Amino acid sequence: MKTIISLSELHATRRDLPGPVGLVPTMGFLHAGHISLVQRARSECASVVVSIFVNPTQFGPGEDLAKYPRDLPHDLALLDAAGADLVWTPTPEIVYPPGFQTWVEVADLTKGLEGEVRPGHFRGVTTVVAKLFNGVRPDRAYFGQKDAQQAAVIRRMARDLDFPVEIVVCPTVREADGLAMSSRNTYLQAEERQAATVLFRALSAAKSAYERCERDAETLRRIMREAVTVEPLARLQYVSCADYETLEELETVKGKALLSMAVYLGKTRLIDNVILE
């Protein structure tokens, strides 16, 4: 496994990689969720490239950029074991050199949910992913379903801008008690960690109701709200029952839909979702 920092060395190395090339973009501090993406890429591609970059432009003011967890040696050991071929770890100065001023923005899909409570977040995501696509030129790129809106936004961006990249969205990997894997879980105090299962419990309760043929979206949202309310350590930010493609809030669930939520446990903000189909 080769590790590269500069963009010019990335371009030079990329030229010699056999295709198809799979890209797994990450912000590091890797967990089993990331590794599942690497394994999926490994099983489908001749070459697997992983990027590790804590992207400053997707953090809002007051968000946790400075204290975002990092452990590059551990990340590299995990990626080596998972069979990655190339790891790109650029610095912020390489990705955003002086004078940088170009942004890629998806308009409608970024208005609600995470986009509403984290203004500018998706502009940072789509811009850095566009740069990764141009730098690595992958044939396929792998993203986790845990960031459901991000996956929808990137699918849209790739389609709209004609990137010749297949976007592969992989299932959320969960701890034994249902908590979705996230680098931010490391922030949780012991009691908060226990309480954090409330997201999956709330989503599961609403999904069960759906499977019992409940189709009223507001009822599903109420079930999630009530499940979070009974957990004293949890503070609900939003719940959503939205169309899977457009992410518009539903009145009645008809086609494929997305149940999603954001919840604070203390100062730690967690998101999770399940798909209804």
Add this chain to the structure above:
Amino acid sequence: MKTIISLSELHATRRDLPGPVGLVPTMGFLHAGHISLVQRARSECASVVVSIFVNPTQFGPGEDLAKYPRDLPHDLALLDAAGADLVWTPTPEIVYPPGFQTWVEVADLTKGLEGEVRPGHFRGVTTVVAKLFNGVRPDRAYFGQKDAQQAAVIRRMARDLDFPVEIVVCPTVREADGLAMSSRNTYLQAEERQAATVLFRALSAAKSAYERCERDAETLRRIMREAVTVEPLARLQYVSCADYETLEELETVKGKALLSMAVYLGKTRLIDNVILE
């Protein structure tokens, strides 16, 4: 020479083109300026791709999209003679399918000059050029110096988003009397056509003053303004003496600079520029 409409056929054909591949993006109604770009590409690249697409998103409300001149048979004959290998002529529905909502935007460079008087123009330009870069995947792309701000904006976009495309900017081609070639020249009535030389005369007067060691930018702008004022059929929109890289208005000309202007002849808006170095 092959002509293609669909994106999928473009991708398939692109795969078999020998590199390096040169791209000349155009809005059609080709003149000697465009052909000079094709010839330059022909001399430097193994394959030459030309796109013809009147891009609706770079026309503002009230601009001349509907009446923009078109003559595809003539364009194809010129391109064939100039040695183009592949011409892509997508429809608006192919470039902007239903649900399209992703935009590429260069922030600072687009604020003044054309960007100020044509809001949204450069967002349309950078978005369609990003799509062309992803669709054609050229090694080099050729633009005319006549659209000086566009050239600067596209250079910035390619650098900021890590497009592996070399941006080649070619000299403005002029009629015998100095008028810069433009598809919009066809709009000019006979008297307006004669008066239209005022742009090059004004630019040349300011450039002569610069060559006589005039370095005060406002003096150079005043020379251009006065040269336009004496032409009764001309209505000045702006004159500029700006830094060549940042396009910021100068007080004193030190390094490379750009003299540029926009002038109405009747209802026809013309732009032109010269470089000081």
